[in-house]
Amino acid sequence: MKKKLTLKQIAKELDVSVSTVSKALRDSVEISEDTRQKIKAFAKLYNYKPNNIALSLKNKKTKTIGVIIPEIVHHFFTTVISGIEQVANKRGYNVIICMSNNSFDKEVINMEMLANGSTDGFILSVAKETQQRGDYHHLLEVINQGMPLVMFDRVIDEIECDKVIIDDTIGAREAVQHLIDIKCKNIALITTVDYVSVGKLRTQGYHEALVHNNMKINDDLILKVEDFDHSEEEIRKFLSGKDIDGVFAVNEHFAIYAIKAFHENGLRVPQDVSVVGFTNGELSKQFIPSLTTVSQHGAEMGAQAARLLIKKLENDEGEEEPYETIIVETSLIERNSTKR
Amino acid sequence: MKKKLTLKQIAKELDVSVSTVSKALRDSVEISEDTRQKIKAFAKLYNYKPNNIALSLKNKKTKTIGVIIPEIVHHFFTTVISGIEQVANKRGYNVIICMSNNSFDKEVINMEMLANGSTDGFILSVAKETQQRGDYHHLLEVINQGMPLVMFDRVIDEIECDKVIIDDTIGAREAVQHLIDIKCKNIALITTVDYVSVGKLRTQGYHEALVHNNMKINDDLILKVEDFDHSEEEIRKFLSGKDIDGVFAVNEHFAIYAIKAFHENGLRVPQDVSVVGFTNGELSKQFIPSLTTVSQHGAEMGAQAARLLIKKLENDEGEEEPYETIIVETSLIERNSTKR
Numbered sequence: 001m002k003k004k005l006t007l008k009q010i011a012k013e014l015d016v017s018v019s020t021v022s023k024a025l026r027d028s029v030e031i032s033e034d035t036r037q038k039i040k041a042f043a044k045l046y047n048y049k050p051n052n053i054a055l056s057l058k059n060k061k062t063k064t065i066g067v068i069i070p071e072i073v074h075h076f077f078t079t080v081i082s083g084i085e086q087v088a089n090k091r092g093y094n095v096i097i098c099m100s101n102n103s104f105d106k107e108v109i110n111m112e113m114l115a116n117g118s119t120d121g122f123i124l125s126v127a128k129e130t131q132q133r134g135d136y137h138h139l140l141e142v143i144n145q146g147m148p149l150v151m152f153d154r155v156i157d158e159i160e161c162d163k164v165i166i167d168d169t170i171g172a173r174e175a176v177q178h179l180i181d182i183k184c185k186n187i188a189l190i191t192t193v194d195y196v197s198v199g200k201l202r203t204q205g206y207h208e209a210l211v212h213n214n215m216k217i218n219d220d221l222i223l224k225v226e227d228f229d230h231s232e233e234e235i236r237k238f239l240s241g242k243d244i245d246g247v248f249a250v251n252e253h254f255a256i257y258a259i260k261a262f263h264e265n266g267l268r269v270p271q272d273v274s275v276v277g278f279t280n281g282e283l284s285k286q287f288i289p290s291l292t293t294v295s296q297h298g299a300e301m302g303a304q305a306a307r308l309l310i311k312k313l314e315n316d317e318g319e320e321e322p323y324e325t326i327i328v329e330t331s332l333i334e335r336n337s338t339k340r
Numbered sequence: 341m342k343k344k345l346t347l348k349q350i351a352k353e354l355d356v357s358v359s360t361v362s363k364a365l366r367d368s369v370e371i372s373e374d375t376r377q378k379i380k381a382f383a384k385l386y387n388y389k390p391n392n393i394a395l396s397l398k399n400k401k402t403k404t405i406g407v408i409i410p411e412i413v414h415h416f417f418t419t420v421i422s423g424i425e426q427v428a429n430k431r432g433y434n435v436i437i438c439m440s441n442n443s444f445d446k447e448v449i450n451m452e453m454l455a456n457g458s459t460d461g462f463i464l465s466v467a468k469e470t471q472q473r474g475d476y477h478h479l480l481e482v483i484n485q486g487m488p489l490v491m492f493d494r495v496i497d498e499i500e501c502d503k504v505i506i507d508d509t510i511g512a513r514e515a516v517q518h519l520i521d522i523k524c525k526n527i528a529l530i531t532t533v534d535y536v537s538v539g540k541l542r543t544q545g546y547h548e549a550l551v552h553n554n555m556k557i558n559d560d561l562i563l564k565v566e567d568f569d570h571s572e573e574e575i576r577k578f579l580s581g582k583d584i585d586g587v588f589a590v591n592e593h594f595a596i597y598a599i600k601a602f603h604e605n606g607l608r609v610p611q612d613v614s615v616v617g618f619t620n621g622e623l624s625k626q627f628i629p630s631l632t633t634v635s636q637h638g639a640e641m642g643a644q645a646a647r648l649l650i651k652k653l654e655n656d657e658g659e660e661e662p663y664e665t666i667i668v669e670t671s672l673i674e675r676n677s678t679k680r
Contacts, residue, residue, distance in 0.1 A: 006403055008432065063346055064453060072421055072437075078413040085439060089446070092346065094453050097412075097437040099425060106429070113404060113434050118458050256626050286596050288628055 007112055008105070010043060018105040022112065023137055030137075064094045065309060066119035068110050070102045070127050070154070075252075075281030076298045077125070080152065083302025084123060091310050093120075100127040108138045120313050121148035123305045126156060132195050148312035150305045153296075154197055162308040163325040164301050168198050171294040171330035172205025173212075175276045176248050178292070178332055180213050182340045184246030184274055188221040190235060190254040199224075202250045202278065225254065236261045245273055252277040252284045255291055259337065274338040289336035301328050347452055348445070350383060358445040362452065363477055370477075404434045405649060406459035408450050410442045410467050410494070415592075415621030416638045417465070420492065423642025424463060431650050433460075440467040448478045460653050461488035463645045466496060472535045488652035490645045493636075494537055502648040503665040504641050508538050511634040511670035512545025513552075515616045516588050518632070518672055520553050522680045524586030524614055528561040530575060530594045539564075542590045542618065565594065576601040585613055592617040592624045595631055599677065614678040629676035641668050 011018045016035070024031045024039035025048075031039075065088050069077045081097060088095050096119060100107035107127045114122070122142060130136070131154065139159050143149055152164040179187050189206045192199030203222075210217050223238040225231045235257040239247075249255035255277030259269045267273050269289055277284055280295035304326045315321060351358045356375070364371045364379035365388075371379075405428050409417045421437060428435050436459060440447035447467045454462070462482060470476070471494065479499050483489055492504040519527050529546045532539030543562075550557050563578040565571045575597040579587075589595035595617030599609045607613050609629055617624055620635035644666045655661060 006432065062453075072412070073415070073418040075413070078418070081412055081439075085441065089441075092348065094449060095438065096453075096458075097439075098435065099421075099437075101425065101429075109434060113402075114436075118436075253622075260626075282593075283622055283626055286623055287626060 007048075007109055010039070010046070010048060014039060014042060018108050019135055019137065022108055022141075026137075026141060028137065061313075062118060062120050063092060064096055064119045065306065066111075066114035066122045067095060067097045068100055068107060068114075068122065068124045069097065070100050070125055072097075072099055075283075076153075076279050076296060079298030080125075080302035080305070083299035083304075084306045085302075086299070087303045087306035087310070091306075093306075093310065100130075102128040104129040104133055104135065111138050111142060115142055115145075115147060121150070121309045123150045123152060123302075123309055125151065125153045128154075128196055131156070131197060148309055150309045150312075152301055152305045160323055162305075162312065162323050164305045164308065164328060165325065166296050166301070166328050166330050168201035169205040169208065171278065171296070171332075172202035172248065172250070173209045174205075174330070174332050175278070175292075175294050176206050176209035177213075178334070178338065179246035179248060179274055179276060180209065180215070182246075182274060182338060185215075186218075186221065186242075186244050187215075187246040187248060188223070188239070188242065188244045188258075190223045190225065190238070190247060190249040190258060192250060193224050193226060199250055206248055232257045232260075236264070240265065247273065247275045249275065250278050252279045252281050252291060252293060255293070255337075256283055256287055259287075259289070259291075270337055270339050274340070276332075276338060280333055284333075284335070289339075292335045292338040293333055294330050295333050296330055297328050304328060347388075347449055350379070350386070350388060354379060354382060358448050359475055359477065362448055362481075366477075366481060368477060401653075402458060402460050403432060404436055404459045405646065406451075406454035406462045407435055407437045408440055408447060408454075408462065408464045409437065410440050410465055412437075412439055415623075416493075416619050416636060419638030420465075420642035420645070423639035423644075424646045425642075426639070427643045427646035427650070431646075433646075433650065440470075442468040444469040444473055444475065451478050451482060455482055455485075455487060461490070461649050463490045463492060463642075463649055465491065465493045468494075468536055471496070471537060488649055490649045490652075492641055492645045500663055502645075502652065502663050504645045504648065504668060505665065506636050506641070506668050506670050508541035509545040509548065511618065511636070511672075512542035512588065512590070513549045514545075514670070514672050515618070515632075515634050516546050516549035517553075518674070518678065519586035519588060519614055519616060520549065520555070522586075522614060522678060525555075526558075526561065526582075526584050527555075527586040527588060528563070528579070528582065528584045528598075530563045530565065530578070530587060530589040530598060532590060533564050533566060539590055546588055572597045572600075576604070580605065587613065587615045589615065590618050592619045592621050592631060592633060595633070595677070596623055596627055599627075599629070599631075610677055610679050614680070616672075616678060620673055624673075624675070629679075632675045632678040633673055634670050635673050636670055637668050644668060 007021055011021045021039055024036040085095050098110040107130055150162040155163045191203045194200045225234050239261045247258045255275050259275055262269055262273050269275055277291045277293040280293050284291035284293045347361055351361045361379055364376040425435050438450040447470055490502040495503045531543045534540045565574050579601045587598045595615050599615050602609055602613050609615055617631045617633040620633050624631035624633045
C-alpha cells in the first residue's frame with residue numbers, strides 16, 4: 001500500500017499552495033477544472049482522503065473541543081484557554097489546542113486535522129496571515145458541513161458564526177480618555193500595522209477619544225510597529241526627542257518598552273509621562289511602576305466561547321438557532337503608571 | 341443505539357475513580373476481579389471501547405504529536421511548546437496540545453483521548469497530582485502498546501522512556517554558588533513542597549552549595565510554599581524581620597515577590613539583598629531590577645523532545661533502540677538583581 005500523504009505533502013509535490021489543494025479536493029470553482037482534476041487524481045493515487053465531516057458527526061460525538069490560536073507565548077491567549085477549559089471540563093468536554101503560529105497554511109492544516117474526527121467543533125482566533133490574505137475557505141467549509149465554529153478576539157466580519165469579542169474601539173477610547181482626564185496634552189499611540197484587526201480598532205478608539213475632546217490628531221505621534229521582533233528598538237527611536245506626556249500602547253510589551261525608553265531619557269513615569277497599556281498580563285501587574293491597562297477579561301471570553309459552542313453542539317432539536325455575538329466589556333485597571 | 345460514554349462518565353456512574361475504570365478495562369490485577377467485571381459489563385452495555393493503540397498504529401500514521409502539559413499560563417511550558425512546534429513542523433508533523441491542569445484524572449483522560457487514533461506519540465510533563473499519587477498505569481499502558489513517549493522536565497524515574505531534563509540540582513547549585521561568590525552570608529531558599537520533583541531537586545542543589553562552601557544549613561531560612569495562590573503573602577511573612585542578604589527562589593514569581601517584600605521593608609535589591617530566580621521568563625527580563633536567573637532553555641528542551649520522539653516514530657527497522665535521557669544544560673543569566 002502506498003504511504004498516506006498529508007495535505008502539505010501533496011501541495012509540495014505538485015508545487016501549489018495548501019489552500020489550492022484544499023479547495024481543489026472540495027471541488028471549489030475558484031480552482032481551474034484542470035488543476036482540480038490533477039490534484040484529485042494525485043490524491044487518489046496516494047490514498048489521500050479529505051475529511052468527511054458530516055459523516056463523522058453523524059457517527060460519533062467526540063466530546064472534544066478544538067481550539068486554534070495564533071500564538072501561545074502570549075498571556076491573553078493562555079487566559080482565554082483557561083476560561084475555555086473551565087467551562088468545557090464542567091460540561092464533560094475535553095479541549096485540544098493547536099497553534100497556527102499566525103500562518104495561514106498551518107491554520108488550514110490544523111483545522112483539517114482536527115475536523116477529521118477528533119473534535120465536535122472549533123473555537124478559533126484567526127492567524128494574522130489569514131486576515132491579510134482574506135482567504136476563508138477553510139472556515140466556510142467547516143461551517144457548511146454543519147460543524148459549529150466560534151470565533152473570538154480576532155474575528156472575521158464576513159463569516160457568519162458565533163463570536164466573542166471585546167469592543168476594542170471602546171476599550172481604547174476609555175484608555176485615551178483616562179489620559180486626557182489626567183491632563184495629558186500630547187498623547188502618543190503605539191500600535192500595530194492596520195491589517196491586524198484589533199490594532200486597527202484600537203487605533204480608531206484613539207482617534208475617537210481625541211476628536212471627542214476636540215484635540216488634534218497628529219500623525220507624528222502615531223507609531224505603527226512593523227516588526228514585533230524589533231519593537232523595543234522601533235519604540236525607542238520613535239519616542240526619542242518627542243514632546244509627549246501620555247502614551248497609549250495596544251499591548252503590554254509596547255507599554256513596558258515605552259516606559260523603559262522614557263527612563264533612559266531621564267523622564268519619570270508617571271510624574272512626567274503617563275502610560276496606558278492593553279491586556280492585563282503578569283508584566284502589567286508586577287512591573288514597577290505597575291501598569292494602568294485595559295483588561296480584556298480573557299478567561300471570561302474563553303468561558304463565553306465554550307458556552308456558545310456547547311450550546312450549538314447540544315442543540316438536538318435540529319432547529320437552526322441564529323448566530324450570536326457576545327461582547328465582553330473591557331475595564332480600565334488604574335495602576336501606578338498613570339497616578340498623578 | 342445507546343449514547344457513547346466517556347471514561348469520566350463511567351467513573352461517575354459507578355462511583356469509582358477514573359483510574360479504577362481505566363485499569364479495570366485493561367484487566368489490571370490491581371483491581372479486584374469483581375470490580376473489573378462490573379466495570380467491563382457496564383462499559384460494554386454502553387458501547388465504550390478502550391483505545392486500541394496497537395491496532396490504530398498499524399493502520400495509520402497520523403503525523404501528529406500529542407503534547408500534555410500541566411499548565412499553560414506558565415512561560416516555561418509555552419517556550420517548550422515553541423521548541424516542539426519548530427522541530428515537528430520542519431519534519432512534517434502537527435502538534436496537538438492538551439492540559440492536565442495538574443490533575444491526575446485529566447492526564448489519564450487526555451492520554452486516552454489522544455491515544456485513540458489522534459496521535460502517533462506523546463511528549464509529556466506529568467501533573468503534580470500524578471507525582472503525588474505515584475499512579476503511572478496510563479503511562480505504562482501507552483508504552484506497552486508500542487506508542488513512543490518522551491517525558492520532559494517533570495519526569496518519573498521509575499518509567500523507562502526517552503527523557504529530556506535539565507539538571508535541576510546543578511542549576512540550583514550554580515545559582516546559590518553565585519550568591520556565595522558575591523559574598524552573601526545568609527542565603528534564604530524559597531521553594532515548593534517536596535513532592536514536586538523539580539522543587540525537591542532545586543532544594544537539594546541549595547543544600548549542596550552551602551555544604552560545599554562549609555556554610556550551615558539553617559531551616560529557618562527555608563520556605564516551602566504550600567499554596568501557590570497565596571505565595572506572595574507567604575513570602576512576605578517569611579521574609580519579614582529575617583536577617584537575609586541573599587535569596588534563591590525556585591521560580592521567577594517567587595523571586596519577584598521576594599524583591600517586592602524587600603522593597604516594602606526598605607531594603608534595596610541588589611545593594612542590600614541579592615536575589616536569584618529560576619526560569620528565564622518575560623518577568624525576569626523586564627522587571628526592574630532585571631532578575632538574575634537560571635535559564636532552562638525551554639525551547640531547546642522542546643526541540644530535543646520532538647527529535648527524540650520523531651526518531652522513535654521513524655525507526656522503521658523494527659530494532660529496539662535503547663532509551664535516551666538528554667540533559668539540557670542550564671545557564672545562569674546574570675542581571676541587575678545580583679549586581680554588587
